[in-house]
Amino acid sequence: MIAIGLEGSANKLGVGIVYHPQHDKNSLKPPPPAQILSNIRDTYNAPPGEGFLPKDTALHHRRHVTDLVRRSLVEAKLSIDDVDCICYTKGPGMGAPLTSVAIAARTMSLLWDKPMVGVNHCVGHIEMGREITGATNPVVLYVSGGNTQVIAYSMQRYRIFGETLDIAVGNCLDRFARTLNIPNDPAPGYNIEQLAKKGKVLLDLPYAVKGMDCSFSGILAKVDEYASQMNAGKLLDPATGEKITPEDLCFTLQETVFGMLVEITERAMAHVGSNQVLIVGGVGCNERVQEMMGIMAKERGGSVYATDERFCIDNGIMIAHAGLLAYGTGQTTDLQDSTCTQRFRTDDVFVAWRDD
Structure with a gap:
């Protein structure tokens, strides 16, 4: 067919x-x-x-x-x-x-x-993720501009174990790209990822995990506040006193939101007894979320499956x-x-x- x-x-x-x-x-x-x-x-x-x-x-x-x-x-x-x-x-x-x-x-x-x-x-x-990667029965982390869900299959349904309570993680990243006036080409999230690779300072952001669900709107509000302070020259590294850069803010945002996603995904894996994680959706292309998920899965004796931008x-x-x-x-x-x-x-x- x-x-x-x-x-x-x-x-x-x-x-x-x-x-x-x-x-x-x-x-x-x-x-x-x-x-x-x-x-x-x-x-x-x-x-x-x-x-x-x-x-x-x-x-x-x-x-x-x-x-x-x-x-x-x-x-x-x-x-x-x-x-x-x-x-x-x-x-x-x-x-x-x-x-x-x-x-x-x-x-x-x-x-x-x-x-x-x-x-x-x-x-x-x-x-598409299952077909390309060969993952048999994984816990799925679905992360994109409009969706954030942790999913596992059971009895001919894809059951949602956890999800965002407000905005999606991709929307959070995209909206912060607007705050920093980062270009949308090829994608705002991709451009944030490249800046984050150069960041060195991890600032405190709200860590909003509520059971199996996440909330990103408060994190976005706080990192936007940091950006305003940075633009005014008032945001300094607490350890060195040096000025915080856009790269530091992108690094901080990524580390925080991806850490939250790894936590709820691991909890779902433990619940269903799976050692496979499949990451799908546009944010799934991000190398850092794949790396963090890989560290967690390896500690559990499991594997991470992800695709490239053609299919993510x-x-x-x-x-x-x-x-x-x-x-x-x-x-x-x-x-x-x-x-x-x-x-x-x-x-x-x-x-x-x-x-x-």
């Missing part, structure tokens, strides 16, 4: 085509890996110091979706007749961009008489792959139900393609 996937829940528009080889479900052999035929992405970047607005992001997606679909088919050396289904991101995400992509998928379905499959964005990340950052391939898994179990989305929603919980999805 072959599927084309459209992702546009935030500022990245992705179109991907995936091929699932035939597999006998009664066979004891594992299914052959999915084959990625194309994976194209175009990103809307707001000016430095600004975030991307829903209306501008939606306009970007509408302008580029036709070209990306055409390019993906050319790269895959396919015609639309070869495609079995059209998969799109149903949610969660930003309303206007999601709507633009849903309309594009609906139009393609009507024009080419192909069935649709609406896909949960979070489940798309998880299934929002992409169409993950939507095509997860959609094709659902389509293989007979799931489709009727035209009247081909809507989108900003609030689509990970644990709302019935994972029919996995067997306990």
Whole structure:
């Protein structure tokens, strides 16, 4: 089976085509890996110091979706007749961009008489991560601009063990990048990561772990306060008396929020008895969070699984792959139900393609 996937829940528009080889479900052999035929992405970047607005992001997606679909088919050396289904991101995400992509998928379905499959964005990340890394039954840390969740599979659902109580960790990093007027190209979080590598001073920030959940808004407020003091020349290293730099603030923010994520992930591993951690989502590309998680997992005799930016950052391939898994179990989305929603919980999805 072959599927084309459209992702546009935030500022990245992705179109991907995936091929699932035939597999006998009664066979004891594992299914052959999915084959990625194309994976194209175009990103809307707001000016430095600004975030991307829903209306501008939606306009970007509408302008580029036709070209990306055409390019993906050319790269895959396919015609639309070869495609079995059209998969799109149903949610969660930003309303206007999601709507633009849903309309594009609906139009393609009507024009080419192909069935649709609406896909949960979070489940798309998880299934793509499992496919690429080979992780069997890991605890999943899902970290992105709009989501922060610790997840584990049980009884055909991805159960949420902990999550953010306010803003997501990626949103926290992105908003601090605006405070420092850090460019959004290629991504604000990536630019913070590069600055943090040069930081040396670790300042005190609130450490807001509440059971299995996290809170990042108070941390953001405090580090913003530090930035104001730094700009006024009043923020000094308590040990040396030297002036604190933007690199120090980025280092401080990363170490604090990633430490919180490692703590709740380890607690979930202990609860479910797993020694595998799979990191997915855009923030999952960060080398420091992978390193910190690796230290924790090694102490527990476990392993960390992560992917590179091709699959961590929002992409169409993950939507095509997860959609094709659902389509293989007979799931489709009727035209009247081909809507989108900003609030689509990970644990709302019935994972029919996995067997306990």
